[in-house]
Amino acid sequence: MADAGAGPTFPLGSWPTPLEEAPRLAAAIGLAPGDLWIKRDDLSGLGGGGNKVRKLEWTIGDAIAQGADTVVTTGAPQSNHARLTAAAAARAGLDAVLVLAGRPERAGSGNLALAGLFGARVVWAGDVTHEDLAEAAREVAGDLRAAGAVPALIPFGGSSVLSARGYVECGRELLRQAPDLHDVVVAVGSGGTMAGLVAALGAERVLGVDCGALDDPAPVVAALAAPVGPVAVEAGRLRIRREQVGAGYGELTEPVARALDIAGHTEGIPLDPIYTGRALAGLIAAVADGSVAPGRKTIFLHSGGLPGLFGHPGAVAHAEAGLHAMPPRS
Numbered sequence: 001m002a003d004a005g006a007g008p009t010f011p012l013g014s015w016p017t018p019l020e021e022a023p024r025l026a027a028a029i030g031l032a033p034g035d036l037w038i039k040r041d042d043l044s045g046l047g048g049g050g051n052k053v054r055k056l057e058w059t060i061g062d063a064i065a066q067g068a069d070t071v072v073t074t075g076a077p078q079s080n081h082a083r084l085t086a087a088a089a090a091r092a093g094l095d096a097v098l099v100l101a102g103r104p105e106r107a108g109s110g111n112l113a114l115a116g117l118f119g120a121r122v123v124w125a126g127d128v129t130h131e132d133l134a135e136a137a138r139e140v141a142g143d144l145r146a147a148g149a150v151p152a153l154i155p156f157g158g159s160s161v162l163s164a165r166g167y168v169e170c171g172r173e174l175l176r177q178a179p180d181l182h183d184v185v186v187a188v189g190s191g192g193t194m195a196g197l198v199a200a201l202g203a204e205r206v207l208g209v210d211c212g213a214l215d216d217p218a219p220v221v222a223a224l225a226a227p228v229g230p231v232a233v234e235a236g237r238l239r240i241r242r243e244q245v246g247a248g249y250g251e252l253t254e255p256v257a258r259a260l261d262i263a264g265h266t267e268g269i270p271l272d273p274i275y276t277g278r279a280l281a282g283l284i285a286a287v288a289d290g291s292v293a294p295g296r297k298t299i300f301l302h303s304g305g306l307p308g309l310f311g312h313p314g315a316v317a318h319a320e321a322g323l324h325a326m327p328p329r330s
């Protein structure tokens with residue numbers, strides 16, 4: 001994955017990830033059967049998979065180049081990024097410390113259970129703002145340094161100008177797999193994934209679906225995309241849908257619950273309630289309002305997140321309600 005002159009990467013994933021046709025899902029959402037393809041970045045290999053693996057190849061490579069022995073990062077309690085940072089650190093022989101918003105809770109569920117298996121240590125930061133969470137991580141890094149460790153900080157969601165290169169590479173991979181792609185639909189959290197795709201494919205071909213992790217994602221995505229792309233990206237030219245956030249990041253909305261059912265029932269592919277479910281709900285809305293049209297190749301980027309489903313009580317209850325019991329045999 002190395003990009004000449006951009007510094008060392010540390011190999012973590014299995015590339016290229018598959019691009020699979022999804023004809024039954026296409027038909028269910030109003031596209032023609034050959035229109036819709038799923039980029040399986042949920043199958044990126046490490047630690048349960050997901051989009052953070054491509055970004056971590058850059059940030060872990062950078063941490064190793066700096067001589068770090070420990071990585072420190074932040075996230076929500078069910079952060080996929082924190083889980084995959086723990087896995088990446090294990091693979092690279094580094095310690096991982098996860099500074100998570102909230103209080104100790106349900107450590108046996110979803111992403112937290114996996115982070116435990118990967119040997120991460122957790123610091124609970126309480127109810128904090130974004131800024132306070134970043135400050136808490138800097139303080140943890142300071143304590144580690146005072147104790148003789150060499151910590152490297154990995155930013156929120158793993159998104160930085162450096163790590164967005166992982167999704168520039170994904171954009172190039174997509175152009176090799178589907179040279180005629182018209183739209184790539186992607187969930188937006190901390191912004192690095194969309195930013196890299198925009199840098200590789202141009203703003204017109206990338207449709208972001210905001211998941212509510214940032215107050216205003218467009219300027220963040222533009223800033224992360226600008227230094228890696230061929231030309232500066234204006235925030236106003238980005239295509240970002242914001243109607244899927246609902247009452248907030250953690251909420252399972254009705255359109256998202258429907259999207260989880262549609263993907264599961266038509267293709268046997270699980271989506272998660274926070275990111276990929278919102279991305280598909282956003283695609284369904286985009287087909288309904290004509291901003292994504294039949295007859296053109298649309299790529300749905302599956303960015304992973306399945307462990308988060310098992311850490312989300314509302315999504316688990318929704319899944320349970322969908323289990324149709326057979327009548328008992330007489």
Ligand SMILES: *Cc1c(COP(=O)(O)O)cnc(C)c1O
Pocket residue numbers: 050051052080081157159187188189190191192193194272275276303304305306
């Ligand atoms: C983090 C995440 C995203 C969003 O990626 P960003 O680069 O943070 O915008 C999308 N999907 C899943 C499953 C994620 O974990």
